[in-house]
Amino acid sequence: MVGALFILIASAYTVIQSANWQIKEDAYSVTFKGTKVEGTIKGLKAIILFDEKRPEASKITATLDANTLNTGNGMKNKHAKSTEGLDAKKFPEVHFESVSVTGKNGSYTAVGKLTIKSITKEVDLPFTFENKGAEGVFKGKMSILSKEYNITKNGAPESFEIEIIAPVTK
Amino acid sequence: MTLKKTALHVLISAILAIAASLIYNDIYSTALDVNFGKVVNMGGIIGATVFGCVLIGLTYYFGFKWKGEKLLGWINIGIAVLSFASIAGVLGAQLPMDLESPELFPGLVIPMHFFPALSVFTIAPFFKSKV
Numbered sequence: 001m002v003g004a005l006f007i008l009i010a011s012a013y014t015v016i017q018s019a020n021w022q023i024k025e026d027a028y029s030v031t032f033k034g035t036k037v038e039g040t041i042k043g044l045k046a047i048i049l050f051d052e053k054r055p056e057a058s059k060i061t062a063t064l065d066a067n068t069l070n071t072g073n074g075m076k077n078k079h080a081k082s083t084e085g086l087d088a089k090k091f092p093e094v095h096f097e098s099v100s101v102t103g104k105n106g107s108y109t110a111v112g113k114l115t116i117k118s119i120t121k122e123v124d125l126p127f128t129f130e131n132k133g134a135e136g137v138f139k140g141k142m143s144i145l146s147k148e149y150n151i152t153k154n155g156a157p158e159s160f161e162i163e164i165i166a167p168v169t170k
Numbered sequence: 171m172t173l174k175k176t177a178l179h180v181l182i183s184a185i186l187a188i189a190a191s192l193i194y195n196d197i198y199s200t201a202l203d204v205n206f207g208k209v210v211n212m213g214g215i216i217g218a219t220v221f222g223c224v225l226i227g228l229t230y231y232f233g234f235k236w237k238g239e240k241l242l243g244w245i246n247i248g249i250a251v252l253s254f255a256s257i258a259g260v261l262g263a264q265l266p267m268d269l270e271s272p273e274l275f276p277g278l279v280i281p282m283h284f285f286p287a288l289s290v291f292t293i294a295p296f297f298k299s300k301v
Contacts, residue, residue: 031267040267072265074273 018049018057021136021168028166030064034146034157039071039080041094048138048168050101052131055108058101064094084153091117096125106130110140116149127164138166171234171297179290179297180227187219187289191282198278204271206278209263215282222286230290246291253287 023046030041043065050058066088069080081088098112099122110125127140141163146156192215199205226249233241260279265272 038267070267070270070272072267072269072272073263074271074275075261077273 018051018054018059019170021048021050021138021170023048024167024169028164030162030164032160032162034160036155037071037076037080037157039069039076041066041070042068044166046166050129050138052104052106052129055101055103058098058110060096060098060101060110060112062096066092066094079153079155082153085151085156087117096123098125114144116144117151119149121148134170136168138164138168140164171231173231175297176227176231179230179293180223182293183227183286183289184220184223186293187223187285188216190285190289191215191219194281194285195278202271202274202277204274204278206265206269206275208269209265209275210278219282219286223290226286226290249287249290253284256283 023044028044030044032039032041041064044062046060046062048058048060048062050060066081066086069077069086069088071077071080079085083090086094093115095115096112098110100112101108101110103109106128108127108129110127112123112125113120114123121144123142123144125140125142127138130137130139141161143159143161145159146152147158192212195210195215199207229245229249230242233245257276257280260276260283263275263279265275269275
């Protein structure tokens with residue numbers, strides 16, 4: 001019992017010790033790319049507790065606003081947000097929550113749960129972190145399969161590559 | 171129909187169509203609070219409108235030379251059909267990602283695709299009477 005309590009307090013302490021990075025508004029980009037379609041999603045809100053020296057103590061939670069999806073074409077936007085796409089009206093949030101973070105020397109991998117259309121799947125998000133003192137830049141890229149998230153719209157690519165570039169400050 | 175009269179017809183049509191496009195662009199952008207200036211600017215509007223009017227004028231001129239006045243009706247139909255068909259290009263246009271509300275882009279540009287033809291057709295009777 002005492003041991004469990006100690007572990008709980010210790011783990012809470014390590015999370016508190018991780019630096020809290022704030023994403024710079026209007027400086028980040030979240031882009032997606034698939035066959036014949038690419039675009040951006042805005043509305044990124046994230047809680048990033050990350051320490052390069054102790055990545056295992058890190059915790060990353062992020063949400064995106066599906067309604068801000070923009071492919072640069074009105075018809076494609078409509079299709080992408082439709083019920084067979086992201087169903088943005090019913091599920092306005094795309095959510096990621098890390099389960100574990102590993103890595104060293106600027107290259108890391110966050111294993112986490114990605115929720116789209118209320119379907120949650122485990123994904124790997126390899127990322128790099130460039131530390132510039134009180135500022136830094138996270139860059140990550142991952143792939144998802146459309147079918148896994150019930151994205152079945154005709155013409156939708158089988159998979160999407162999602163790239164995140166997030167300049168941050170302490 | 172002389173080349174000089176055709177040129178004058180094209181010139182006046184182009185001026186009217188450019189004026190209509192610029193006024194419409196201003197009204198639409200203000201009313202719907204959108205800014206597509208990155209892809210639809212004054213230079214582009216003038217260039218595309220002059221190109222459209224010159225193309226129509228040349229078709230008129232050579233069509234008249236070839237078959238006379240009876241062909242002009244068919245040329246008008248051809249111009250209207252081509253103007254309509256050009257909508258496809260607008261609907262499929264890929265805008266820069268940083269432009270918001272791309273779904274409002276066709277509403278701005280599609281009417282402009284008809285302005286050169288509309289302008290040429292509108293003042294055509296004035297030039298026809300002088301032939």
